[in-house]
Amino acid sequence: MSDLPAASDQFIHVVDDDEALRDSLVWMLESSGYAVRAFDSAESFLDAYTEDMTGCIVLDVRMPGMSGLEMFDELGRRRCALPVIFITGHGDVPMAVSALKKGAADFIEKPFGERDMLRLVEQCLEQERANRGKRMLEADTARRLEHLTQREREVLDLIIAGKLNKQIADVLGISIKTVEVHRARVMEKMGANSLAELVQNVVTVEPGVAAR
Template sequence: MSEPTQTIYVVDDDEAMRDSMTWLLEGEGYRVACFDSAAAFLKARRDDLRGCLVLDVRMPDMSGLELHEKLDALGSTLPIIFVTGHGDVPMAVGALQRGACDFIEKPFHDEDLLVRIRRALELEAELAARRRQDDAIVHRIGQLTQREREVMELVVAGKLNKQIADQLNISMKTVEAHRARVMEKMGVRTLAELVKVTMAVG
């Protein structure tokens, strides 16, 4: 099952295909939103959309591949499952190399699509959790004073307290106090944890 905030966005110019996918997916308990063109989806798109995109490769005006490129440029992280005809497989493989999540060839079995959707939603949930974690780390770093940040950068770089004291022209006791506050504000107990969280956000 999807998380409560996740929606499956179906973008396909074929009304019968949209209807059958809606019937299938809603029958499995998923939230579904359908669009008859890439332009219609782009118009409705927001940065905070959660879920995944089931996208037809061949559509008039703007193809699924062109929509993928536009979403990529917008920084979208929604996993994309391309729906392809037999002749579109090489294009779909190229899309995978450019970051698409999966593709499925028409005609397909319902269960094959559901397996791919479950996988895409799990991936999106992991990405969302990682973003929340990174945002929390950035927020904690924002709570540090300028001096605490300087001490943290030197600690993470592997400097000893004495080296930090010399470099910043402060006493060892002051370094120790700053270091303790850094660990507390960052919510970590060990140097290894501090290195790990700071590396996570670069």
């Protein structure tokens, strides 16, 4: 585990109608250094939900009104990327396993130990940080691609196809020197420090580009 349990902008969103359990969870998490937001129902969380929320969700399976599983399905419809840990009773395990198949991060069965919960939370926060970093890199790469000229894009596609400068020059009907200039501009505009980084970033955003 890291020295700091969560980044300063990450929150653990606890959603549980059981006031005693909810308060106990909040106390445990906050005393371990986490920032916590508590909700007494699925509806209250969804009312507060925004796409820029970070961190993870600790969600009870069984609640009056909208259940935890129904809330999870709604989050899926909203393309929520926050990892979800389900809190379950013994009889709820099959439902929790079903949620795992739909993309939930994990589930923990009552009564659970503090160490087990903290381990799951830290795993989810690490996952969310990594996923958010990946999305930011992909968005940055997409923006950079839009600023390439048509010729630079043609050179880029041929680079990704594994063509050498001489081959690119032959395909495009330009000099090798001109290819070198375009290649340098592509590397600069894409913010890539190496050919491998350039190819990896572009293929992540446009998986089909390598097959062109």
